Amino acid sequence: MSQITTEKYKDEAKRAIKNPVLQDALSNLQERLGKGAVEAYKNLPEGHRLRIEAHDIRMNAIENLDVLLKSLAENVRRNGGHVYFAEDALSAVSHCLEIARKHNVKTAVKGKSMLTEEIGLNRSLEAAGIEVVETDLGEYIVQLAGEHPSHIIAPAIHKTRKEIGKLFSEKLLIHYTDDPPALTRAARKALRDKFLAADMGISGCNLACAETGHITTVSNEGNIRMSTTLPKVHVAFMGMERVVAGLNDYDVLFRLLPRAAAAQNMATYISYIGGPCHKDQVDGPEEFHLIIIDNGRTKILADEEFREILCCIRCAACLNVCPVYRKIGGHSYGYPYCGPVGSVVTPLLVGINRAKDLCLGEMLCGACKEVCPVNIDIPKMLLGLRAKLADGDRKWNVTRASLVEKALYKTWSWLIRNRWTYDLFLRLAYFSQKFLPQKGGMIRRLPPPLHGWTGKRDILPISIETFKQRAKRINLNP
Amino acid sequence: MITKYSTTQSRKAGFTRPSKKLNLMHNKNVTLFIQCLIDCLYPDVGEAVVHIFQKLGLTIIYPPDQTCCGQPAFNSGYKKEAKVAAKRFIRIFENADSIVCPSGSCVNMVRNHYPQLFRNDRKWFRRALSLSKKIFELTEYLVDILGVEDIGAGYHGKITYHDSCHLLYGIGISNQPRKLIRSVKGVQFIEMKDSDRCCGFGGAFSIKYPEISTAILEEKVKNIIDSGADAVVGCDIGCLMNIHGMLSRKGSPIKVMHIARLLAG
Ligand code: SF4
Numbered sequence: 001m002s003q004i005t006t007e008k009y010k011d012e013a014k015r016a017i018k019n020p021v022l023q024d025a026l027s028n029l030q031e032r033l034g035k036g037a038v039e040a041y042k043n044l045p046e047g048h049r050l051r052i053e054a055h056d057i058r059m060n061a062i063e064n065l066d067v068l069l070k071s072l073a074e075n076v077r078r079n080g081g082h083v084y085f086a087e088d089a090l091s092a093v094s095h096c097l098e099i100a101r102k103h104n105v106k107t108a109v110k111g112k113s114m115l116t117e118e119i120g121l122n123r124s125l126e127a128a129g130i131e132v133v134e135t136d137l138g139e140y141i142v143q144l145a146g147e148h149p150s151h152i153i154a155p156a157i158h159k160t161r162k163e164i165g166k167l168f169s170e171k172l173l174i175h176y177t178d179d180p181p182a183l184t185r186a187a188r189k190a191l192r193d194k195f196l197a198a199d200m201g202i203s204g205c206n207l208a209c210a211e212t213g214h215i216t217t218v219s220n221e222g223n224i225r226m227s228t229t230l231p232k233v234h235v236a237f238m239g240m241e242r243v244v245a246g247l248n249d250y251d252v253l254f255r256l257l258p259r260a261a262a263a264q265n266m267a268t269y270i271s272y273i274g275g276p277c278h279k280d281q282v283d284g285p286e287e288f289h290l291i292i293i294d295n296g297r298t299k300i301l302a303d304e305e306f307r308e309i310l311c312c313i314r315c316a317a318c319l320n321v322c323p324v325y326r327k328i329g330g331h332s333y334g335y336p337y338c339g340p341v342g343s344v345v346t347p348l349l350v351g352i353n354r355a356k357d358l359c360l361g362e363m364l365c366g367a368c369k370e371v372c373p374v375n376i377d378i379p380k381m382l383l384g385l386r387a388k389l390a391d392g393d394r395k396w397n398v399t400r401a402s403l404v405e406k407a408l409y410k411t412w413s414w415l416i417r418n419r420w421t422y423d424l425f426l427r428l429a430y431f432s433q434k435f436l437p438q439k440g441g442m443i444r445r446l447p448p449p450l451h452g453w454t455g456k457r458d459i460l461p462i463s464i465e466t467f468k469q470r471a472k473r474i475n476l477n478p
Numbered sequence: 479m480i481t482k483y484s485t486t487q488s489r490k491a492g493f494t495r496p497s498k499k500l501n502l503m504h505n506k507n508v509t510l511f512i513q514c515l516i517d518c519l520y521p522d523v524g525e526a527v528v529h530i531f532q533k534l535g536l537t538i539i540y541p542p543d544q545t546c547c548g549q550p551a552f553n554s555g556y557k558k559e560a561k562v563a564a565k566r567f568i569r570i571f572e573n574a575d576s577i578v579c580p581s582g583s584c585v586n587m588v589r590n591h592y593p594q595l596f597r598n599d600r601k602w603f604r605r606a607l608s609l610s611k612k613i614f615e616l617t618e619y620l621v622d623i624l625g626v627e628d629i630g631a632g633y634h635g636k637i638t639y640h641d642s643c644h645l646l647y648g649i650g651i652s653n654q655p656r657k658l659i660r661s662v663k664g665v666q667f668i669e670m671k672d673s674d675r676c677c678g679f680g681g682a683f684s685i686k687y688p689e690i691s692t693a694i695l696e697e698k699v700k701n702i703i704d705s706g707a708d709a710v711v712g713c714d715i716g717c718l719m720n721i722h723g724m725l726s727r728k729g730s731p732i733k734v735m736h737i738a739r740l741l742a743g
Contacts, residue, residue, distance in 0.1 A: 386555030457723030
């Protein structure tokens with residue numbers, strides 16, 4: 001399992017906000033990718049409709065997951081591959097270790113995969129004495145630095161050129177430079193040796209096609225193709241939801257994915273991998289394994305309220321427009337999945353109470369839904385999670401997050417029930433606010449639990465006359 | 479006091495071109511829902527709404543029993559408490575012809591979340607659904623229903639506009655307020671950078687996660703200041719209260735104005 005530090009959300013967020021370098025990086029990312037995605041959608045002849053269609057395709061797949069997974073497994077096997085259904089992180093990792101042992105694997109090269117972050121694969125392989133090398137440039141940087149990715153597709157977004165230059169000069173023993181092409185060349189040179197030496201290639205899977213038994217990977221660097229064709233064994237990890245019925249569905253989804261993820265009309269590489277190398281083929285692995293992982297997804301599938309999040313294709317577009325992510329960065333979320341999608345998925349995977357700050361500490365602004373290539377209603381699910389925290393929930397094993405807050409809202413519901421009591425309350429508040437420090441007609445400090453407001457903001461005092469009183473005065477309802 | 483709002487006077491004050499659409503709707507009553515924050519913090523905004531409708535010659539009904547639509551509880555997950563407010567709201571407003579509210583997030587709540595809230599309760603669902611079809615946000619009502627873009631208001635200065643999230647993403651309103659602002663005489667309209675990015679308000683979020691909320695707000699305020707406008711206008715008092723709070727703390731002379739006040743001017 002990946003390390004879970006969702007409890008530190010508030011502290012990490014505060015730290016991120018105070019880091020000016022990170023703030024710049026996040027703004028740049030959003031200016032480029034977030035706005036780029038919105039622009040890229042505009043070139044689609046189908047416009048907004050395509051996202052709705054994509055939603056239907058994904059939802060259809062999710063509703064028929066059992067059938068699709070069965071036929072995917074059959075077809076992969078028919079193509080000569082092996083399929084393993086892993087119930088949880090542990091069984092997925094153990095199975096991979098078993099394959100590694102069988103082939104006496106010393107070095108594994110990896111294409112980028114958030115799922116392997118989720119199951120903590122690297123740590124387990126390394127503990128078994130296997131050298132694991134990330135080959136996506138961003139992931140490679142993060143790995144060399146001993147950190148975790150802070151973005152789903154731009155994992156090293158939190159690092160500056162200078163930091164990377166320093167890191168490379170220490171770890172790759174090159175002369176310091178912060179010139180991106182030079183750094184990329186250095187990484188490429190170092191990685192080339194690893195590719196050639198590796199005896200196992202590990203990848204994720206963007207989408208699998210049940211009809212043909214292909215898995216598909218999308219990348220811009222070509223590293224996934226190298227990782228999956230050079231070593232003699234290829235192990236692909238796939239979340240059980242990442243399947244579609246047929247190749248036709250790819251058509252829509254792969255037009256949207258690169259636009260959403262990187263403001264590109266097309267990704268540089270889309271690889272269709274359909275099992276091991278056949279006799280008449282010149283390259284490819286001798287063995288192909290597909291590990292399909294549940295790790296809590298069945299439980300999400302069983303709940304109609306949250307099922308929709310399984311449509312996600314992890315494009316990260318929602319991160320690139322989220323006002324909260326823009327300020328707190330990926331590490332604050334304390335789990336590989338961050339941003340709006342993380343705020344829904346993480347609580348569902350690691351426990352809603354444990355990750356409560358993720359769903360409470362998001363806005364409900366709706367920018368994520370607007371940009372999501374599969375039109376997932378993230379705000380609706382955030383509300384769903386909040387409701388579980390508000391009143392507790394047996395099915396998800398949630399205990400009420402705050403008794404005090406519950407009492408406050410209960411009181412509120414009594415107050416608003418009757419205009420007379422409501423007015424009385426407003427009167428009381430009006431008189432008690434006289435004791436609060438004011439300047440220029442604005443209150444400078446509110447008492448707990450409202451004091452958070454006045455850290456950096458003032459607030460107007462309650463008016464001497466409510467609108468209701470004015471309406472009466474101006475004889476609105478004679 | 480009442481004469482101040484009389485229709486004859488306001489006709490003189492500038493309203494000249496009632497559109498065709500307006501004539502069709504002319505006999506209609508408009509029932510006001512004045513959001514709780516406007517009611518107790520910014521009652522001037524409510525008064526401005528009254529002024530606008532009186533200027534247009536509409537009959538205004540204001541049910542004095544109204545309190546809150548339930549949004550604060552709903553957004554924090556307290557559905558039971560939100561239902562108390564929602565049922566009350568439905569009872570008070572369901573016989574109205576059209577309900578107009580100068581707050582996008584409340585309209586979003588009633589229009590989109592009420593039916594959702596009662597999806598397992600047939601009777602209330604039906605009532606919520608029929609109510610959801612006759613509530614309008616102020617600028618939406620003026621531009622889309624009445625067909626009025628120029629209310630004959632005047633204001634001298636540079637104005638920028640903030641798109642509130644629930645108004646924009648929830649009920650899809652962005653052109654209507656801009657049209658109305660542009661037609662105010664003497665206004666120089668300036669788009670700020672990222673007018674459609676959240677201001678960091680988020681209701682209880684702003685109190686529970688003040689560091690994140692104000693970090694988002696800092697950027698919004700910077701964009702407002704950089705725009706060079708001397709007033710920022712919006713359609714949601716929650717966001718405006720947030721922006722107002724920080725501009726005031728910073729001692730900025732930029733005015734924060736609900737669109738109703740601009741249009742009533
Ligand atoms: S929720 Fe939508 S936008 Fe966010 S990562 Fe998933 S598919 Fe992309």
